[in-house]
Amino acid sequence: MTFEDLLEQQAKEIARQQGLRERIYCCTAAGCVSSGADAIKKAIDEEIKARGVGAEVECCGTGCMGLCSKGPLVRTQSDGTIYAAVTPEDAGALVAGQGANLLADRKLDPQADFFIKQEKIVLANSGTVDPERLSDYIAAGGYQALARAVMELTPQQVIEEVKRSGLRGRGGAGYSTGLKWELVAKQPVDTKYVVCNADEGDPGAFMDRSILEGDPHRVLEGMAIAGYAVGAQQGYIYVRGEYGLAIQRLQAAIKQAERERLLGSRIFEDNFQFRIDLRIGAGAFVCGEETALIASIEGKRGQPRQRPPYPPESGLWGKPTLLNNVETFGNIAPIVAKGGDWFATIGTPTSKGTKVFALAGKIENTGLIEVPMGTSLRTIVFEIGGGIPEGRAFKAAQTGGPSGGCIPPQFLDIPVDYESLHKIGSIMGSGGLIVMDDTSCMVDVARFFMDFCMDESCGKCIPCRAGTVQMHDILQRITKGEANENDVALLEQLAKLLRETSLCGLGQTAPNPVMSTLNYFSGEYEAHIRDHRCPAGHCVLPAAASSNREVQA
Amino acid sequence: MSVRTLEIDGKAVTGVAGQSIFSVAWDNGIHIPRLCHVGGVSDVGACRLCMVEVEGQRKLVAACMTPVEEGMVIRTNTEQLLAHRRLIVELLFAERNHICAVCVVNGACELQDLAASLGIDHVRLRYRFPTLSVDTSHERFGLDHNRCVLCSRCIRVCDEVEGAHTWDFSGRGVNSLLISDLGEAWGESESCTSCGKCVQVCPTGALFAKGKMVSEMRKDRRFLKYIVTAREKHEWVR
Numbered sequence: 060m061t062f063e064d065l066l067e068q069q070a071k072e073i074a075r076q077q078g079l080r081e082r083i084y085c086c087t088a089a090g091c092v093s094s095g096a097d098a099i100k101k102a103i104d105e106e107i108k109a110r111g112v113g114a115e116v117e118c119c120g121t122g123c124m125g126l127c128s129k130g131p132l133v134r135t136q137s138d139g140t141i142y143a144a145v146t147p148e149d150a151g152a153l154v155a156g157q158g159a160n161l162l163a164d165r166k167l168d169p170q171a172d173f174f175i176k177q178e179k180i181v182l183a184n185s186g187t188v189d190p191e192r193l194s195d196y197i198a199a200g201g202y203q204a205l206a207r208a209v210m211e212l213t214p215q216q217v218i219e220e221v222k223r224s225g226l227r228g229r230g231g232a233g234y235s236t237g238l239k240w241e242l243v244a245k246q247p248v249d250t251k252y253v254v255c256n257a258d259e260g261d262p263g264a265f266m267d268r269s270i271l272e273g274d275p276h277r278v279l280e281g282m283a284i285a286g287y288a289v290g291a292q293q294g295y296i297y298v299r300g301e302y303g304l305a306i307q308r309l310q311a312a313i314k315q316a317e318r319e320r321l322l323g324s325r326i327f328e329d330n331f332q333f334r335i336d337l338r339i340g341a342g343a344f345v346c347g348e349e350t351a352l353i354a355s356i357e358g359k360r361g362q363p364r365q366r367p368p369y370p371p372e373s374g375l376w377g378k379p380t381l382l383n384n385v386e387t388f389g390n391i392a393p394i395v396a397k398g399g400d401w402f403a404t405i406g407t408p409t410s411k412g413t414k415v416f417a418l419a420g421k422i423e424n425t426g427l428i429e430v431p432m433g434t435s436l437r438t439i440v441f442e443i444g445g446g447i448p449e450g451r452a453f454k455a456a457q458t459g460g461p462s463g464g465c466i467p468p469q470f471l472d473i474p475v476d477y478e479s480l481h482k483i484g485s486i487m488g489s490g491g492l493i494v495m496d497d498t499s500c501m502v503d504v505a506r507f508f509m510d511f512c513m514d515e516s517c518g519k520c521i522p523c524r525a526g527t528v529q530m531h532d533i534l535q536r537i538t539k540g541e542a543n544e545n546d547v548a549l550l551e552q553l554a555k556l557l558r559e560t561s562l563c564g565l566g567q568t569a570p571n572p573v574m575s576t577l578n579y580f581s582g583e584y585e586a587h588i589r590d591h592r593c594p595a596g597h598c599v600l601p602a603a604a605s606s607n608r609e610v611q612a
Numbered sequence: 613m614s615v616r617t618l619e620i621d622g623k624a625v626t627g628v629a630g631q632s633i634f635s636v637a638w639d640n641g642i643h644i645p646r647l648c649h650v651g652g653v654s655d656v657g658a659c660r661l662c663m664v665e666v667e668g669q670r671k672l673v674a675a676c677m678t679p680v681e682e683g684m685v686i687r688t689n690t691e692q693l694l695a696h697r698r699l700i701v702e703l704l705f706a707e708r709n710h711i712c713a714v715c716v717v718n719g720a721c722e723l724q725d726l727a728a729s730l731g732i733d734h735v736r737l738r739y740r741f742p743t744l745s746v747d748t749s750h751e752r753f754g755l756d757h758n759r760c761v762l763c764s765r766c767i768r769v770c771d772e773v774e775g776a777h778t779w780d781f782s783g784r785g786v787n788s789l790l791i792s793d794l795g796e797a798w799g800e801s802e803s804c805t806s807c808g809k810c811v812q813v814c815p816t817g818a819l820f821a822k823g824k825m826v827s828e829m830r831k832d833r834r835f836l837k838y839i840v841t842a843r844e845k846h847e848w849v850r
Contacts, residue, residue, distance in 0.1 A: 343784065345784075360780075360781070364656075364657075365656075365657045365674065365677040513785060513786065514785065515784075515785070516784065516785035516786070517784050517785065518762060518781065518783070518784050518785045518786065518787070518788035519656070519658050520657075520658050520659070520660050521658070521659055521660055521661075521700050521703055521704060521761075521762075522660055522700060522703070524707075524762070524785055524786055524788065525703035525704065525706070525707045525786065526703055527785070527786075528707070528740070528785075528786045529703065529706065529737050529738070532737075532738055545736075549736055549737070552695070552699060553699065555696075556696050556699050556700070559663070559671070559672050559696065560660040560663050560672060560696055560700070561660070562657060562658065562660065562674075
């Protein structure tokens with residue numbers, strides 16, 4: 060395909076879509092599918108057939124529209140309205156164009172905070188293009204950034220653009236993406252690899268999943284641009300095996316792109332070639348750590364290894380490897396298309412662009428959002444998120460999953476960016492945001508995350524393998540009223556040991572949920588230990604008679 | 613070979629480029645504690661006992677995995693490092709069933725020596741007392757999972773020196789278990805050559821020779837160096 064072909068296809072598809080009386084978008088991302096979206100799409104398709112209006116009405120599946128808790132969601136293109144909690148019985152009204160009248164009670168207000176306070180870059184296509192049709196992506200301007208990179212820019216210019224954008228890794232650590240690309244590009248080796256980390260595993264996080272399910276071509280395009288910039292001809296997407304729908308859509312997208320010669324050899328009639336293959340994870344959280352992920356792709360046991368050398372120097376099969384997260388790749392096409400300077404106008408001085416968050420827990424609007432960096436937690440939780448259900452009080456927000464921390468109410472007004480979150484003992488992480496109300500016991504929250512780390516520790520280094528077990532044991536005893544003050548001191552020593560001596564990020568950050576809850580909610584620990592009382596009313600503790608019972612080792 | 617000069621525990625020392633901090637320290641009589649490192653096979657940096665402080669670096673580094681650099685100032689024995697080491701050894705004692713009084717290598721065990729040298733007289737953590745098996749299906753050797761510290765020395769020596777790769781881990785985290793072949797009994801392993809190298813490098817009584825009573829088993833700590841020297845320098849010297 061040439062650039063002219065691409066523009067022609069775009070014009071043709073736009074014209075075709077404009078010729079339709081109605082295009083009905085049915086959210087077929089994981090959230091809505093689990094509440095019955097497939098049946099709705101089928102009903103609408105049958106309704107169109109039954110009425111014989113196939114020439115003027117079309118129904119297509121899309122990626123996540125965001126407001127998962129109100130699903131299944133359906134959007135009608137003609138007036139842009141989103142309908143909530145749609146059922147297959149509504150198909151008739153939607154196809155007939157009577158949605159505005161017959162489904163008025165389920166119309167979502169487009170002026171609601173949930174919609175207007177967001178800014179979508181990565182998710183721009185999510186909910187507006189059919190992830191299973193390449194032509195939809197092309198109609199939305201897809202692959203034009205790749206064309207611009209390959210035809211107009213040198214690899215160095217592409218890297219400059221990414222550097223100017225200020226984009227930082229969205230997997231959590233926040234390393235400068237441009238610098239990482241430059242490191243790989245500089246390696247004087249012929250064979251290099253681009254790897255996309257789609258092994259999203261934090262409890263309550265579904266950002267990468269939604270991006271892959273909703274706009275797989277965006278990620279492929281980002282990877283291809285990366286391949287051009289760093290001089291790689293092969294890319295791998297390491298996607299977790301549990302993401303069946305994402306895998307299916309990625310496989311389809313790769314095939315479509317290869318058929319149109321947007322991937323493969325002689326892309327845009329240039330000498331640039333780039334292939335992408337999938338590698339499916341087998342259910343290990345630690346394989347999201349870059350060196351373990353690489354070992355897993357190589358067919359080895361998924362265990363981390365010592366860094367340095369870092370993957371940009373020696374990664375997959377010992378070759379220079381660029382490893383970025385799904386969301387990072389999702390930002391690339393817009394940056395190349397609109398320029399790094401445009402991207403740098405969004406966000407805070409040190410954290411540019413937007414961040415996708417998965418809102419979960421005790422929050423009214425559970426779902427997927429994208430906000431500019433620097434948006435306050437208060438805006439995210441109370442305006443976009445709609446606040447806490449049942450009029451309960453906000454107690455904490457957990458970011459960064461098992462590597463992150465719990466943010467108490469006094470920090471609700473801090474801007475959400477890499478530095479600010481780090482300062483208060485949490486991390487940006489990949490974007491999971493779990494909201495807790497006053498019924499959540501913070502000791503039990505810490506225990507839950509430690510249980511997760513214990514279960515997911517690979518077992519290679521002693522501090523993480525044996526330390527998480529002991530920390531979990533102490534936390535469990537606290538929740539059962541069987542611990543004393545010495546145990547808390549030991550807990551702190553173990554936390555320090557894990558932080559300072561563990562081999563990889565999993566062990567080094569595993570104590571974070573414990574330390575942040577000990578910092579901000581120490582009263583709850585004391586209540587459990589001294590008074591045998593759970594302030595949140597969550598833990599079941601025996602009467603105080605057995606307090607200070609020494610546990611015989 | 614370019615030389616690197618540096619300072620370890622206040623002592624000016626030299627090493628060659630590419631040599632690890634651990635190795636340079638060892639050459640100069642500074643013995644950093646370790647459990648997974650064994651001379652003659654590759655390092656994995658798994659036990660974290662050899663973590664040291666390098667001036668100007670925010671994080672501790674594993675001495676066995678970090679090459680020396682010109683001008684490094686290294687401390688191997690600070691209070692904090694000793695506290696970490698003690699806790700790591702305590703973690704090991706609490707993890708499985710290390711009952712020295714009934715162990716074949718009592719008195720000649722690297723884990724026991726570590727505990728003694730670090731002044732560990734009790735364990736502050738709760739013992740887990742897991743139920744683990746003993747594999748005595750091999751005609752000459754035995755494997756006692758109760759004593760295993762998962763250091764992977766046996767795996768590496770079997771793979772890198774003997775070339776058999778009989779050993780590996782199954783499971784993960786605290787459920788990691790040393791297995792022969794694909795989990796068959798050791799005696800039924802088709803890849804095992806019965807060379808016994810794994811038994812000699814094992815730091816504890818996890819791998820032992822049959823027929824030894826309590827405290828009777830002594831491991832040949834220098835045999836691996838003997839083989840590796842012979843292989844690399846063609847010199848058969850003990």
